Every structure is written in structure tokens, then in C-alpha cells.
Amino acid sequence: MTPLASYLLVAALVFAIGLAGALVRRNAILVLIGIELMLNAANLNFIAFWRYGPHPEALTGMMFAIFSIAVAAAEAAVGLGLVIAIYRHAQTTDLDKMNRMKG
Amino acid sequence: MQAATLFTPQLAASPIAKILWLIPAMPIVASGVISLLKQPRRKAATVLSIGSLSFSLLLSLIAFAHVVAGWAQGAAVCETVNFTWFQFGSTTVDLGWVLDPLSSVMLVMVTFVGLLIFIYSIGYMAHDENYTRFFCFLSLFAGAMLGVVISNSILLLFMSWEIVGLTSYLLIGFWYQKPSAAAAAKKAFLTTRVGDIFFLLGIVWLFAQTGTLLFYNHGAGSIEGWALTGLLAQPAALGLSAATAIGLLIFAGAAGKSGQLPLHVWLPDAMEGPTPVSALIHAATMVAAGVYLIARVYPLMQAGALAGGTTPALTVVTWVGASTALFAALIAVAQNDIKRILAYSTISQLGYMMAGLGLGGVAVGMFHLITHAFFKALLFMGAGSVIHGCHEEQDIRKMGGLKSAMPLTFATYGIGMLALCGVPIFFSGFWSKDAILESAHGWPLSQAPFYMLVFGAVLTAFYMTRQISYVFFGAYRGHNHAHESPRVMTTPLAILAFFAVALGVIGTPAWPWFRAFLDNRAADVSLHAFAEPAWLMLLLTSCVIVVLGIGFGWTLYGNKSPNAEAPDALERAVPWIWAVLRDKFYVDEFYGATFIAFYEWWARVADWLDRRVWGGAVAAVTWLFGLWAQLNRFLDTNVVDGTFDKGCEEISTGGGLLASIQSGRVQNYLRILALAVVALVAILIWSSRP
Amino acid sequence: MSPVFYLVSAMTVAGALAAVLLKPLVHCALAVTVAFAGLAFLFLSLDAQFAGFAQILVYIGAVAILIVFAILLTKGSELPRDGVFSRSWLAGVVISAAVFAALGWAILRSAWTLPHEAAVPAVTVHDIGVALVDRYVLPLEIVALLLTAATIGAVIVAMHEKEGAK
Amino acid sequence: MIDKMDQIFVLLQHWLVAFLPLSLQPVASVLLAVVAIVCVFPALFALTTVFERKGLARIQNRIGPNRVGPFGIMQPIADGIKSLTKEDIVPSIANAPVHFLAPVVLVVAVFMGFAVLPMGRNMVLVDMDAGLLFYFAMGASTEVSVFMAGWSSRNKYSLLGAMRAVAQMISYEVVLLLSSVSVVMIAGSLSLTKIVAAQSGYTGIFPHWYIFTPWGLVGFIMYAIAATAETNRSPFDLPEGESELVAGYHTEYSGFKFALFFLGEYLAMFSISGLGTTLFLGGWSAPFSFLTFIPSWIWFFSKLMMSIFVFIWMRGTLPRLRQDQLMNFAWKFVLPLTLLNLMVTALWRFMGEGWARWGVCSAILIAAYILMGRVGMYKEHFGPRRYRYAE
Secondary structure, eight states, X not given: OOOHHHHHHHHHHHHHXXXXXXHHBSBXXXXXXXXXXXXXXXXXXXXXHHHHSSOGGGOHHHHXXXXXXXXXXXXXXXXXXXXXXXXXXXXXXXXXXXXXXXX | OXXXXXXXXXOOOOHHHHTTXXXXXXXXXXXXHHHHSOTTOHHHHHHHHXXXXXXXXXXXXXXXXXXXXXXXXXXXXXXXXXXXXXXXXXXXXXXXEEESHHHHHHHHHHHHHHHHHHHHHHHHTTTOTTHHHHHXXXXXXXXXXXXXXXXXXXXXXXXXXXXXXXXXXXXHGGGTTSHHHHHHHHHXXXXXXXXXXXXXXXXXXXHHHHSOOBSOSTTXXXXXXXXXXXXXXXXXXXXXXXXXXXXXXXXXXXXXXXXXXXXXXXXXXXXXXXXXXXXXXXXXXXXXXXXXXXXXXXXXXXXXXXXXXXXXHHHHXXXXXXXXXXXXXXXXXXXXXXXXXXXXXXXXXXXXXXXXXXXXXXXXXXXXXXXXXXXXXXXXXXXXXXXXXXXXXXXXXXXXXXXXXXXXXXXXXXXXXXXXXXXXXXXXXXXXXXXXXXXXXXXXXXXXXXXXXHHHHHHHHHHHHHHHHHHHSSOOOXXXXXXXXXXXHHHHHHHHHXXXXXXXXXXXXXXXXXXXXXXXXXXXXXXXXXXXXXXXXXXXXXXXXXHHHXXXXXXXXXXOOOOTTSOOHHHHHOHHHHHHHHTGGGHHHHHIIIIIHHHHHHHHHHHHXXXXXXXXHHHHHHHHHHHHHHHHHHHIIIIXXXXXXXXXXXXXXXXXXXXXXXXXXXXXXXXXXHHHHHXXXXXXXXXXXX | XXXXXXXXXXXXXXXXXXXXXXXSHHHHHHHHHHHHHHHHHHHHHTTOHHHHHHHIIIIIIIIHHHHHHHXXXXXXXXXXXXXXXXXXXHHHHHHHHHHHHHHHHHHHHTTTTSOSOOXXXXXXXXHHHHHHHHTSHHHHHHHHHHHHHHHHHHHHHXXXXXXXXX | OHHHHHTHHHHHHHHHHTTSOGGGHHXXXXXXXXHHHHHHHHHHHHHHHHHHHHHXXXXXXXXXXXXXXXXXXXHHHHHHHHHHHSOOOOOTTSOHHHHHHHHHHHHHHHHHHHTTOOOSXXXXXXXXXXXXXXXXXXXXXXXXXXXXXXXXXXXXXXXXXXXXXXXXXXXXXXXXXXXXXXXXXXXXXXXXXXXXXXXXXXXXXXXXXXXXXXHHHXXXXXXXXXXXXXXXXXXXXXXXXXXXXXXXXXXXXXXXXXXXXXXXXXXXXXXXXXXXXXXXXXXXXXXXXXXXXXXXXXXXHHHHHHHHHHHHHHHHHOOOOOHHXXXXXXXXXXXXXXXXXXXXXXXXXXXXXXXXXXXHHHHHHHHHHHHHHHHHHHHTSSSSOOOXXXX
């Protein structure tokens, strides 16, 4: 049986990697990917805590994970839509070039 | 649902009573649907409104038959269906509807006349581009009016009453592009509003006193049983009982709607609306609503009746009615606008109805209401047909000789005119007016109303003769040639004409069916009622009246065709009276000089106060603060700034540093966020150290 | 500590790393798909069947494809001239390392308090369904609303400005 | 005896497993079942190819393969050998690893799908509580493989084909899911075995299959349409429309990889038909109560083959759609109707027994169908094809 800590560590690792991705890449899409990774890491935490928690039958963590998956889907859709819109507007998805606050 | 009657023990509401609400509902729904239609959907609008109204007519007839049947079996039908609208605290606000002789008769009248007028409007409004809107309003009006008729709760009645007022406003101002029409609409709305304020006061007072809004609620209603006695016991100002005071307040509302003195001013101007509107609203039904209201709350007015069967409230009603009748008749003599003449005659006839209520009770007033509704609608529609035929010409001096041009209109119009004059025996007008005169003659308090009414009747005959001879006899003085109106307009005229004659039958002294029906007595046929000397006397009187009026009128105007600009025959005789009458006793001017002037003056005063007094005060304060500000400025520039500016520079440099963080780069922000997270976690763990 | 866990978590982390480090965007997308799959397996290993399959369905079936589409629509498949990493990449690395350090420290410090064993929860999909429409019905509705709004928003944001008739 | 016939494979499995030591038995039994699946369906695939070729040939007034073996029965074997022995070409600029992985991922994902299909009484590999979800999860991951194939080939036809395919699959996957959800609503479970069990009853001689209800019928039709699109079968075979883009996303594939794609497509067809059978056609249950003596797996496979035949029939009959028609059809007709079907299902669930619900539900559905059909026709979203330049 795997201890909870190891799951949490993996989640933390994935979260850190996602954060790094969001921080170091130029491309907006990659930033989105990083954010998705972070969300997933959070989900993993939720599930893990649900699984090892005192009241798994209450389904709290599970529900949280499910809802966050749904929300993440929405977030991805909107985010990518924005990226495409920005691309159409500025002909680039490079965040370093995207530093003007008005069109 | 339970039911109650004034006279007999309660009996369960019959099915027809249960579905009585459908009668007003149908037209209202229809108007709602029509309001969604596009303008060009004329046929749909027509079908909807007329279909719904005829359905209501059918239902009303059934209801009427039901009531008559009950009455014939000697059991007076007064079935109510009540329900609680909402409730706050212990007080409940109840709504409901009632089916009794009064409402049933009124229902049939309103739906029938209304239907005829709807049909008539098809022809009259055929060329108007807002046809659909017109029918929408018309249906809404019909629905609201029927609501007034059936409502058993004074609140429901008031609501319908206000909707009626609204529709009247909308319809008077139907041609709002005419400034005169818009003004008239506004005038009508405001004037009736004056009355409605009093009405509302009355309602509130009544509710406060009796704690119920229902008229009939098997003994617990506001105008029956203990409620009335309580009202009587309750004293109000200047020695009047609460019942009287409330009755008077309600009467004020009725006066506003029915254009009684002194609130009659709006009704003549209301003729700016399309003629069917004038016929339907401002002759047949709406203005009758006031009379109907008094009839509905009659127990309240009659409460604590003295020996002569009269009360202070009824006395007021009588005097107002009588004086209105005379007053309006006088004015009508000197008008030249065909519709205005009819309008003033309407006012005076309403005066008759009121007087009838005050003198002879519900039956008398209501009977005249019914007959008048028919022949006045007839007259208005005839006038409409004339106007239509003369290409929107309304000045009777520019007409004439139309009897050959539009024979059918002439015939029907003549019948209407004769009915209005009250030509004996053959015309309904005679019987109803006769009943009023009879009761006036028998009034214990004073004979003055009787003579006023008689004189009014003479004048009525006179001005109708004048009008008809101007319009139909002599030579045609208009420019473009007149033509008869289409079938769809003349047919209703014929029908109405028939009833203008026939309706008299139900109210003859020999067989006072109508009165018996309303007063819930058995109607017995006794032909020697005709032989009673009193009645013969009255017959004689009215003969004299009619002969006088018509003869006088005919001698003055008959069959001669004065050119349009020539002064009126009467004017030549007594110019000063003429002037007074033509200018309607200067009532409008009087109001203008008093109330309106007062308001304007008050507005000016307020304006002056604003500018001078308050404005001055404010200005003074401003000035003081200005002074203070000057002082501060002095201090600032010399004391504070020296130290402050330094700090500002420091801060701005710091701000510059901070601003460099605001690079607009997403990742910078994200980075800072992450750092914050780290810090937070660190703090968390640090603080949670064991 | 089962070997399966090592395998799967290794796969996940590797996928995530590849997603962050690889240069061609499409490769990143595919790598992140692998990472998603790995996480799904982790969910399954935590007896969260529903969440696991939902993860696969949503992320691999929808989000990954979306990302790919976005990449192709923004000509992201060809490499930019001036490197794929932003100018301040070092700071990013440091910070994320710091974050990981903080989290890891927290976990390890509390590792001895965390449970190692737990009975397999007897939770069926049916229970989840019941909970969704019973206790969590309001969140469910809100999420539904959010998804609708997001759909519309995404469409509007990404929609071409209409030039004349289509 | 009948039960024996019915359970023959199960018994066989037990009998074989019994030879092994106890510790290995669970693994062994699973492996056995996997092996069975991995053997049976490719065989079925081989049969189906020749079946399809001959059937199409008949439809098109041809004879079809008739050289290899009696009636060309051996044709697939010949094809297999050919494809195995052909050179496996990888375009020089192609992205080798992805190009290699694509068909593998596809086949694996498709095979996974069979794991939850009950192919007979007690004949399901893993009776998962969230079986349906699992199936769709696997189905979703095929899209990735298709994209991989198309993108890695570095060929515009491949890429276009892949894009088309993915777009089409995503659009129709929504419909696929939603139409199955209505079944889930009634059966109250995501486990396919439970769904089959829910349909196993009979009234008189007639079975309680979901297709025999208004919502079930509509759901099934929607499912069938979506399934056809999901498997890129004609008339939805734009992704590999030969006339437009050479062979779609597997243009650049040859030899065995191509064979894998081919296999994958057919397996997808099988599994999706199997799912449809399970959801709407009562799975392995007999169509009439007096036919229950025939083994359940026979029923399952005959239903499967029937739907395969329908697929082939459609391919031989219907012309290909245009891309915009396809999308409009998916989003403006099928999807709304499916959503409505969901509501109708809920109505059906809560109106309780009786004929009323039959009337109401069918009325709503028929009305919606006619209405939306008219509107669509009117707006020419999926009306008859308008030739813009040909006139």
C-alpha cells in the first residue's frame, strides 16, 4: 500500500513542473499547459486525501476533483480561445512580445 | 365557493356564476394577444376582439337568463364568488365577483352595445393605419368595464375603474399627433383623477371601518348587515355618519367618471377621440360607470334612510344630478360641433340618471342608464356616420340637407333624437325620463329638482331639434359631396334604433318589469296604471315639454338653411345669453383662472424660494467656505508644501520602482504569485511548529 | 510502495517534464497527454474509477485535442527564432524549485502524521451520481452554467470578425 | 445442456485455468480472456473485409474477390501476408517516433474498448462499475492517435485528413455520449452488464429492449449516426475521402502499420456496434422469449454482424457529405435532437407506467424531428447540395 505522502510528493512535483512551464516558456499555449498540469496536481491531492481521509463515503475530495476537472475543461476552452484571438490580433503567441496592456 | 344574497338565505354559486370571470377575461386576453400582433394584421385583430366580445355577450345572456329565471321563481339571485387575494397580518384582501340583477343587466347592456360599436368601428376605422392598436385598446376597455360591472370587491372595482380610465385616456388621445387630442386626453385623465382621489379615500375609509373589501359576503360584506349599522353608528365630521361621508367620497369619484358638475369639463373635450370611442366610452358605458357605482353601493347611500326614503348622501346626489342636467342642457343649446352637442347632452342625461338614483332609487336611474346607453350610442354612431359621410366635417353649420344624401342614417338618427327628447309612448327615452320626473315630482324635500329636470327636458328637445334641422334639413352647405356610410356602419345603427324604441316596453308603469326585476318584486301587468291621474298628468307634462322644445326649435331653425357664417338665430335674439352658453359658462376659464393659476403661482413661489432663499443661503455658505479655503491655501503654499513636496518626490521615485513591476508581462505576475505562495507556506509551517 | 506506483508516477513526471522542456509545441502537447494519462492511472490506483475515466475523457479526449488545435491555428508548430524559453527563465526555474521545496518540506515534515493505510472505500459510481444530484446539486448547476458560459465565451472570443457576408 | 452451450466459453476458461497453480489463476484467467478477444476479433476483421468487399461488389454489380480460395474466402490471408511483407516506408521528414506510435496507440485504445463489452452471459472481461465511461475514455484517446498519425506524416493530405477526422470525431462523440446517457438514465447504471440485465425481461414474447421505446428508438438512430461518423465510415468518410485527400491521415502509412490502421478501424467498428447492441438492442439477450435456448453469445455476435452489414450497406448506398454539411448536421440537428431526447427520457422515467407516456414522448420527438428538419431544410444547413460553380 502506497503511503499518502508519496502521492502528495508526486503531486507537488507535477505542480512545480507545471509552474516552471508556466514561468519559463514564451508561448502562451505552453503557459496554459503548465496551468493545466498544476490543476491536475491539485486534483491528485484531492483524490489522495479523499482516499486516505477518515470519511471517503462523504465523497468530498472526489467531488472537488470532478468539479475542478469540469472547470478546467472550461478554463482550457476559454484560455485557448483567448490565445487564438490574441494571435489573430497581434500575430504572435509570444508572451514576451505581449506586454502592451492596451490593444 | 359560497354565495350570498341580500334577501334570501345563501345558495351555492351556480356554474354560470362560477365562470362569470370569463366575461371580462375574454376581451382582456384578446387585447393582450392583439397587442402582440403586427399593425397590418387587421383581420386577426378584428376577429379576435369581436369574437371574444361576442363570447362575453353569450355568457352575459346566459347569466342574465339565469338571474331572470331565479327572479321568476321569486328567489332573488345574488350569487358571489369570493377569494382571498393576499393576506397581511390578520387583514385579508379579498377579491370576488357578484351576479345579481344589477350586474346581469349591466353585463348584457355593455357587451351588446359594445359589440355593435366594435362592428361599427370596423367600417369607421377602416382607413386608419393604427387599426390594430385601436382594437387592442377597445377590447381592453371592454374587459375593464365588464370587470367594473361584475366586481364584488371594491378594490377589484377600483382597479378595473382605473384601467377603464387608462383606456379612456389612450383612446381619447388615439390620434395623439393632433395636439388637441393629446391635450384632451391629459385633461380627461387628470380631471377624473381628482374624483378618483376622493374615491380612493372613501375606499380606504370603508376598509378601515368595516375591515372588508367585499360588497356581499353573506352578511359580512361592507354594504350589508352589521357593517352598515356600524358605519351608521360611526359619526364623522359635521354631524354626518361615516356611511354618508364615505358615500359622498365615493360619489365624488362617480361624479368624476360620469362628468357631473363640477368635474364635467373633460367630457366635451373627450370628443377628440374617434367617434366609436365617443359612442362606446363617453356615451354608453364608461360614463355610466359612475352611475353604476352609485347603484352598486346604493345600500350605503341609502343607509339610515329618513321617512322620505332619502338621506343626506342621496340629497347631494339629487341636487348635483339635477343641476348638471340643466346646466349641460343649457350649454348644449349653443354648440356648433355635432359631437360636442351630443357630449353635453350626455352630461345632462347622466345628470338625469344621478337625479333618478337620488330620487327614485336604483331601478329608476338604471333604467334611464340602459335606455340612454342605447339611444345615445345610436346618436353618436349616427353622428359618426354623418361625419364620415361629410369627410370628417364636424361643424353642423357646414352640413344640412343630408336626409336625402344618407337616408338610413337620417332615419335612425331621427329615432335616436326622438328617444332622447322623450317623445311619449313610442320611445324608450320617454319611459325612463318619465320615471325620473315622476319620482322627482314625488320628492318630499323640494320641488326644485323637478322643475330643473323639466326645463332640462325642454332644452333637450330644443337643442336636438336645432341640431337635426341643421344637419339633415335645409340645403347642403358643405363643399365635398356627402355619401351614405357602408353597411357595416349602418346595420348597427338600425339595430340600436330598434332597441331605442323597443326598450321602453320593459319599463312602462303598466308593466314595470325592469324596476320589479331590480327591486326584486314580482312584476304584475295592470293596464289601469295608465289610467292613474298622476301618471296622465305627467304624460301631459312630457307632451307639453316635447311639443314646446321641438316646436320652438323648429320655428327657429326648421328647414331654413342659413349660410355657415351667419350668426345663430338664437344669437340674434339674445346675444349675451348666447355668448355665455357658447363659452360653457366659462367653467374652463374659471378653472384656468383659479386652480391652474394657483398652481402656477405656487410653482413660481417655489421657484423664487429656490432661487432667492435657499439659493442665497447656499451661496452664503459657499462664500464662507471659499474664505476658509483661501486661508488654507495660504497656509498650504507656505507651510505644508515645503515639507510635503519633498515627501512626494520620494514617494514618486518609489512609485517608479514599483511601477517597473507592472510590466504587463503575465509571467512576472505569475512569478510574484508563486513567491507569495512560497512565503505563505513557509509562514504556515513556521507558525504550526510544535 | 508498489512498483506500479513508481512506474506510473515516473511516467507522469516524465510526461510533465517533457511537456515543459521539449521544443516543438506539438511534442509538448503529446507529452502532456502522457502526463494526463499517468495522472489518470494514479487516480485509478487510488480507487477513484470515475475520476480517472473522467480525467481521460476530458483531458485526453478534449483538452489535449483543444491544445493541439490551438497550436495548429496559431502556427505554433514551427519553432520561433529566438528560443522557446523566456528571457527570465532562470527566475522561473528558481521560483518553481522554491515552491516545490516548500511543498515538499511541508509534506515531509508532516509525513509521520499522514496515514499509510486506509480501507478501500466502498464508493460506487451510483453513489457519486446520487451525491451529485442530491448534496452537490447546487455546485452541479453552477458548473453547468459555467460550462455554458465558457462555451459561448470561447466561441465569441475566437470567432472571426465578420467581414461582410460569409 | 442448453446452459452448457451457453456457458461453453466460461466453462472452457475455468477448465483450462484449473490446470495452473492457485496463485497464478486470476492472472491466467484474465490473460486467457484477453487472448481470446485478441484472437477472435482480428479473425472477425479478416472475415468482414472479404464480406464487405463482396457485398460492395454485389451492390455495384461486380463479383468481388473470387480468386483466392473458394469464393475468395482466403483473400484476407493473402492481403495480410502482402501487407506484412511490404516495405515499411517512413517519410524522411516524418516525425519517426510519433509516426510509429500512432497506429499502436490506436489499436491498443480500440482493443481496450472490448474489455467492458459483455459478449454473452458472464462473458465480460472486466465487469467495471463505470464500464461505459471507460469505453468512452478509450474511444476518446483514439482521436489523439489519429492526430498523431496525421501530424507526424508531415503531409498536407495527412494533416488535413487528421484535422477533419478529429473535428468530426469530437463533434459526433458528444452525440454518442449523450445518446448513451439516456440509456444510463433509465438503467440507472454505467455498468454494461447491468444495462444488459435491465433489458433482459420479456412481456409476452417481446423483449424489453430500449430500442422498443420512443426515446430508445431516437437514441439508437442518433447513436447509429454518431457511430458511423465516429468510425469514419461512409457517408461520413471525409477524413479518408480518396477523391479529395489521398487516403486521409494514413496516406503516408504502408505495410504493417497501414494494416494496423485498417485493423483499428474495423475493430472500432466492431466495438462501437457491440456497444450499440449492448445499449439499445439488449446485448446478448434473445429477441423472443422462446428463442432463449440459443446461446447468448450467438445472439450477441449475430446482432454485431447485422449492424456491420448495415454499415456496409450504407457505404454502398449513400454519397459522401461535404464538410460544412457534416458539421451543421452534427451541431444543428443531431445534437439538439439528442438533448431533447434526454429530456424526453427523463419525462418517460417520471411519467410512470401506462400508455400516456408512449403518446406524449413520441409526440414530442416526432414534432421536434419534423420541426427541426423543416427549419434545417429552410436554412439550407443540411439541405440538398447546392452546386455553387457547376451551374
